[in-house]
Amino acid sequence: xxxxxxxxxxxxxxxxxxxxxxxxxxxxxxxxxxxxxxxxxxxxxxxxxxxxxxxxxxxxxxxxxxxxxxxxxxxxxxxxxxxxxxxxxxxxxxxxxxxxxxxxxxxxxxxxxxxxxxxxxxxxxxxxxxxxxxxxxxxxxxxxxxxxxxxxxxxxxxxxxxxxxxxxxxxxxxxxxxxxxxxxxxxxxxxxxxxxxxxxxxxxxxxxxxxxxxxxxxxxxxxxxxxxxxxxxxxxxxxxxxxxxxxxxxxxxxxxxxxxxxxxxxxxxxxxxxxxxxxxxxxxxxxxxxxxxxxx
Numbered sequence: 001x002x003x004x005x006x007x008x009x010x011x012x013x014x015x016x017x018x019x020x021x022x023x024x025x026x027x028x029x030x031x032x033x034x035x036x037x038x039x040x041x042x043x044x045x046x047x048x049x050x051x052x053x054x055x056x057x058x059x060x061x062x063x064x065x066x067x068x069x070x071x072x073x074x075x076x077x078x079x080x081x082x083x084x085x086x087x088x089x090x091x092x093x094x095x096x097x098x099x100x101x102x103x104x105x106x107x108x109x110x111x112x113x114x115x116x117x118x119x120x121x122x123x124x125x126x127x128x129x130x131x132x133x134x135x136x137x138x139x140x141x142x143x144x145x146x147x148x149x150x151x152x153x154x155x156x157x158x159x160x161x162x163x164x165x166x167x168x169x170x171x172x173x174x175x176x177x178x179x180x181x182x183x184x185x186x187x188x189x190x191x192x193x194x195x196x197x198x199x200x201x202x203x204x205x206x207x208x209x210x211x212x213x214x215x216x217x218x219x220x221x222x223x224x225x226x227x228x229x230x231x232x233x234x235x236x237x238x239x240x241x242x243x244x245x246x247x248x249x250x251x252x253x254x255x256x257x258x259x260x261x262x263x264x265x266x267x268x269x270x271x272x273x274x275x276x277x278x279x280x281x282x283x284x285x286x287x288x289x290x291x292x293x294x295x296x
Contacts, residue, residue: 008245012253015237020260022230023092023101027265029223035093036209037216038224039086043197045228050190050236059186072178073188077195080171081235084164085196086209091161101261102283103161106134108252110169115247118173126292127248133289140282172251176242185239193235252289259287 026038054060084104091100109131115121178188200209216224234254241250262283 004244005249008241008243008250009253011237011241011244012250013256015234015241016254016256017260018230018234018237019254020101020257021264022227022234023257023261024264025223025227025230026089027092027096029220029227030093031220032217033220033224035089036212037214037220038227039089039200039204039209040211041216041221041224042228042231043085043193043200045225046193046232046235047190047197049229049232050186050193053232053236054186054190057186059184062184062187065182065184065187069178069182069184069188070191072174072181073191074195076171076174076178077192078199079174080168081192081196082199082204084167084171086200086204087160087164087167091158091164094160095158096265099158099282100161100164101257102137102286103158104164104168105255105257105286106137106162107165107167107169107171108255108289109134110166111172111251112248114170114173115176115251119176119247121246121248123248130252130289130292133292134286135289137282137285137287137289140285172238172242172247175239176247179239179242183243185236185243188239189232189236193232253291256287259283 026042030038051060088100088104091104094100095103112123112127112131116123175188175192179185182188201211204210238250238254241254244250
């Protein structure tokens with residue numbers, strides 16, 4: 001690995017920005033469509049975009065990738081980019097883009113623990129403080145007031161976003177293992193996204209994500225395709241980030257996405273989703289934890 005912390009941070013923040021825009025595109029598209037269609041189109045576009053990019057960069061026919069790197073990339077895709085994505089999109093559909101994104105971005109807690117245990121990375125005091133701030137942010141977001149004075153259980157209300165957080169928390173560890181074994185970021189992103197597509201097309205049917213021919217409104221199709229491109233580029237930039245910096249630094253940083261989503265949702269999802277001050281406070285705590293973590 002070539003160590004260049006500033007470059008790693010740049011790529012991580014760029015990935016987070018793109019991943020903050022993606023949920024808004026999906027939510028806009030799902031106003032006229034559904035989660036299953038959004039997931040499939042977004043993933044198809046993501047894979048095809050990376051195929052074209054890999055071909056253009058001459059990485060598509062690289063045969064020197066090790067088995068360790070291949071299976072690490074595949075595992076990252078099958079876990080984070082598939083099950084994590086399915087749970088995440090269901091969360092967007094049930095609790096909204098801003099809440100689902102913020103809860104899902106509690107995943108650095110798990111990533112940090114796993115990186116220390118399995119990758120031998122250092123756990124510092126700033127990292128511990130950052131984890132606490134992220135937990136506070138998630139707790140603020142789970143304070144939901146239901147109609148009629150009844151408060152739903154946060155565990156039930158945020159069931160899908162929390163599952164997504166677990167999947168996305170494990171995902172960077174596999175990515176880092178793959179990057180250390182083979183410095184091929186585009187191929188890594190392509191294998192990850194392709195593995196995710198395979199899982200979505202097979203196991204996804206158990207979560208009501210199944211391919212079928214149906215008419216998709218042009219407006220939704222455009223939104224889903226754009227979301228696919230942001231997903232592909234976001235994934236690619238995480239591999240670049242991990243190529244230059246440790247997991248405990250860059251993995252939390254690309255979780256800047258909830259703040260991006262929150263700010264843009266206020267202006268772009270009017271009439272589709274209500275974004276409250278509480279959502280903003282939760283996002284600020286979460287992102288504050290992310291930046292404190294980055295100082296570790």
